[in-house]
Amino acid sequence: MKLSKTKANNSFRYSWLLQRVYPYIKPVMGRVILGFLVALPVGLLDGIVAFSLKPYMDFVIGNKPWEFSLFGHAYSIQPDFLAFVIPFAVVGFAMTQGFFKYLNSYLTNWTSQKITNAVKRDLFSTFVYMDTAFYDENASGIIISRYLNDPDTASKNLVDKCKNIVTSFVGALGLIFVMLYSSWQLAIVGVAVLCVAFVPVALIRKVVKRTSNQTMVVNGDMTTNFNETYAGNKVISAYCLQKDRIKVFNSQVHRSFDIAMSLVKRSAWMSPLMYSIASVGIAIVLAVGTQLIRSGTMTSGDFASFVTSLLLLYKPMKTLGGTLTSIQNIFVALGRVFELFDIKPSIHDRENPAILDGLNDSIKFNNVSFAYNEEKTVLHNISMEIAKGETIALVGNSGGGKSTLVNLIPRFYDVNEGSITIDGVDIRDISLNSLRKNIAMVFQDNFLFTGTIRENIMMGDPNASEEELEQAVKSAHLEEMLAEMPDGLDTILGERGTTLSGGQRQRVAIARAMIRKSPIVILDEATSALDNKSEAIVQKALDNLIQNKTVFVIAHRLSTIQNAHRIAVINEGQLVELGTHDELMNIEHGQYRMLYEMQFKKQGALV
Numbered sequence: 001m002k003l004s005k006t007k008a009n010n011s012f013r014y015s016w017l018l019q020r021v022y023p024y025i026k027p028v029m030g031r032v033i034l035g036f037l038v039a040l041p042v043g044l045l046d047g048i049v050a051f052s053l054k055p056y057m058d059f060v061i062g063n064k065p066w067e068f069s070l071f072g073h074a075y076s077i078q079p080d081f082l083a084f085v086i087p088f089a090v091v092g093f094a095m096t097q098g099f100f101k102y103l104n105s106y107l108t109n110w111t112s113q114k115i116t117n118a119v120k121r122d123l124f125s126t127f128v129y130m131d132t133a134f135y136d137e138n139a140s141g142i143i144i145s146r147y148l149n150d151p152d153t154a155s156k157n158l159v160d161k162c163k164n165i166v167t168s169f170v171g172a173l174g175l176i177f178v179m180l181y182s183s184w185q186l187a188i189v190g191v192a193v194l195c196v197a198f199v200p201v202a203l204i205r206k207v208v209k210r211t212s213n214q215t216m217v218v219n220g221d222m223t224t225n226f227n228e229t230y231a232g233n234k235v236i237s238a239y240c241l242q243k244d245r246i247k248v249f250n251s252q253v254h255r256s257f258d259i260a261m262s263l264v265k266r267s268a269w270m271s272p273l274m275y276s277i278a279s280v281g282i283a284i285v286l287a288v289g290t291q292l293i294r295s296g297t298m299t300s301g302d303f304a305s306f307v308t309s310l311l312l313l314y315k316p317m318k319t320l321g322g323t324l325t326s327i328q329n330i331f332v333a334l335g336r337v338f339e340l341f342d343i344k345p346s347i348h349d350r351e352n353p354a355i356l357d358g359l360n361d362s363i364k365f366n367n368v369s370f371a372y373n374e375e376k377t378v379l380h381n382i383s384m385e386i387a388k389g390e391t392i393a394l395v396g397n398s399g400g401g402k403s404t405l406v407n408l409i410p411r412f413y414d415v416n417e418g419s420i421t422i423d424g425v426d427i428r429d430i431s432l433n434s435l436r437k438n439i440a441m442v443f444q445d446n447f448l449f450t451g452t453i454r455e456n457i458m459m460g461d462p463n464a465s466e467e468e469l470e471q472a473v474k475s476a477h478l479e480e481m482l483a484e485m486p487d488g489l490d491t492i493l494g495e496r497g498t499t500l501s502g503g504q505r506q507r508v509a510i511a512r513a514m515i516r517k518s519p520i521v522i523l524d525e526a527t528s529a530l531d532n533k534s535e536a537i538v539q540k541a542l543d544n545l546i547q548n549k550t551v552f553v554i555a556h557r558l559s560t561i562q563n564a565h566r567i568a569v570i571n572e573g574q575l576v577e578l579g580t581h582d583e584l585m586n587i588e589h590g591q592y593r594m595l596y597e598m599q600f601k602k603q604g605a606l607v
Contacts, residue, residue: 017334020341024118024155028111032159035107042100048093050309051178056086058301108160115155119337123147126340131347132412136372141224142217146340149219154333161327175309182306183298186285190310193281211263218259222252285310347411353431356438359519359550360423362387363409367418370404378404379573381418388519391551393564395595401573402554406522409552410439440518442542444525446509448500453482454489456508460516468515475544476511477537503538510541521546523553567592 025032059066059079066077127147135143179187229236229245236245285307292298298306364385371377379401386392394402408415411427419426427435440460448456457472458464464472473479473489481504485491493499500508513521523542546553555561562581569577569584569591576591577584584592 013335014331017331017338020338021115021119021155021158021334024115025111025159027118028114031107031111035104035111035159038100038104038107042097042104048174050175050305050312051181052086052090052093053308054182054299054301054305055082056301057304058299060086062301112155112157112159115159116151119151119155120147123151123337123340126343129345130343131345132407133346133372134343139221139224140227141219141221144223144227145219146336150333150337150340154330154337157326157330158334161330175313178309179306179313182302182309183289183292185292185297186289186306186310189284189288190281190313193277193284196277211259214259215256218252218256222249222256225249225252282307282310347414347432349431350429353434354425354429356422356425356430356434358438359388362423363520363550364421364424365405365418366421368405368408368415368420369417370401370408370413370415372413377416377573379408382570382575383418384568384575384578386550386552388550389548390566391546391553391564393561393567394552394554394570395561395567395592396570396576397572400570402570403524405570406524406552406554409520409522410436410441437516438518439520439522440513440516440545441522441524442506442509442513442545446505448493448505448508450493450495452487452490452492453478453485453508456493457489457511457515460512460514464515468517472511472515475514476507476541478507478511481507506538507541510538510545514545519550521549521551523551523555525554569595 055066058064059077060083063079065079066082068075124147127143176187176191179190225245225248236242289298289303289306293300293303362385365382368379368382369377370379382405384392394405396402404413407413408420409427411432414428419428421427422430422435449459454469457469460472461468469489473482482488482491523546551564553561553564561567564581566578566580567584568575571591577587584590585596587593
């Protein structure tokens with residue numbers, strides 16, 4: 001699946017999205033509920049402040065006592081006392097509201113971080129188990145953007161926005177109650193105008209979804225550009241490509257700007273429109289309220305309390321457009337996150353798979369054909385059998401399918417036609433874990449992780465003993481290199497192991513393969529990028545690695561190929577010749593003989 005083609009089709013299925021995200025909310029539900037309970041007084045205290053204006057205007061400003069009855073008893077409060085108490089009460093309510101806002105903010109951030117981290121953990125697990133084809137199809141920037149941005153946008157803000165809605169809703173109910181208490185006639189006008197103001201909200205959803213997806217793609221492209229600039233800095237400098245890279249990045253920045261402004265053009269009108277509608281409502285309230293005061297239907301205190309409640313109620317309307325845009329963005333991001341969770345790797349275990357415990361007989365290719373896509377088949381009807389303990393060298397033209405062929409053995413990809421069997425069992429019927437534990441691979445450009453040399457070697461077998469580690473180091477000819485490093489095996493490597501030379505990285509990778517003790521070894525041009533001195537040392541390490549193993553080797557070194565039991569010539573995805581060095585050299589006009597004479601004769605003379 002190409003992530004750049006995502007549609008987030010479920011972003012409007014709000015109940016479905018909430019059901020999917022609920023398992024991540026459930027572990028922190030106690031604090032979520034507490035946060036919502038704390039959010040209630042945050043909203044209600046707005047109504048109390050508005051309500052306090054009624055006694056202040058009617059009795060303090062009107063200079064008359066506040067007389068009322070409670071539980072059958074008559075009470076009277078003097079205006080001077082009210083003038084003293086009400087301001088302090090307002091301050092007290094404001095401080096109480098501030099405390100609840102702080103507590104609400106803390107709980108919101110705590111729960112949001114917990115939910116986001118849980119989503120990221122599961123999303124990372126999903127990415128780790130994706131098959132190689134997934135990473136072939138998707139640029140690194142898109143993957144990183146989807147992993148870093150979508151969970152933050154979706155889960156981190158979800159609780160906060162939901163809580164804001166609850167706070168606003170409860171606050172609105174409190175304010176509407178104050179409005180109804182002050183004047184039910186004016187309350188009908190105010191609430192009616194409020195309902196009208198919500199009409200434009202439904203018009204913006206699809207625009208938000210489209211622009212959100214476009215933003216994800218362009219942000220991913222920018223991240224890819226950063227990654228390529230970092231990894232390819234030497235090429236950029238060597239070929240003076242700085243201006244070209246800047247041009248590409250500037251184009252992406254402009255594209256991001258255009259998308260952002262497209263959303264602004266289509267959504268920014270909401271807030272002014274709602275503000276205008278609210279203003280009309282306030283104007284109507286002022287006009288009707290004036291008549292009600294003059295007719296004696298309501299007091300000036302009732303009117304002041306009502307207008308304050310109305311203004312507090314309409315305040316969120318000024319920013320409602322942006323708030324609703326953010327909420328829709330959250331649901332679009334949620335839709336994209338769960339799209340990722342729903343992607344199933346094409347390479348997976350079958351039900352009740354067999355467990356591979358070593359190689360007892362042979363590995364067999366049975367009419368194997370493979371294509372990365374429907375347009376071009378890479379391998380055509382490959383058939384051959386490799387016996388236990390045999391070393392087979394794969395040679396042929398560049399791009400002919402040699403690396404593809406060996407990548408089928410650990411099931412980085414699955415064959416399209418035919419089968420590959422180990423001891424007569426189709427590898428698709430073997431559990432992936434046990435299959436790959438029986439295979440050790442050394443590539444042309446071996447990836448080393450940030451960490452120590454020890455940690456990188458032990459990745460081959462985390463349960464290996466210290467003695468096995470020392471033997472792997474010795475067999476990989478790493479002792480001299482480690483002796484020059486002050487921390488030895490505990491030397492910290494930089495990203496991708498760039499602090500080591502190419503030959504040193506290869507020997508660490510060989511030690512990692514050695515400690516795995518796998519019966520099958522695949523060497524994919526493991527020495528092709530090295531100088532002669534490094535190649536000689538690495539070759540000695542490889543010779544130790546492949547002892548008593550079944551080996552597939554793609555190599556350019558003459559001695560490696562000549563020492564192989566058999567040589568398979570792969571050209572244009574077809575097995576054109578198979579035999580020993582001498583057998584293939586005796587084929588007149590043979591592909592291997594021609595290849596030897598063109599590429600290896602000079603090396604043979606040097607040897």
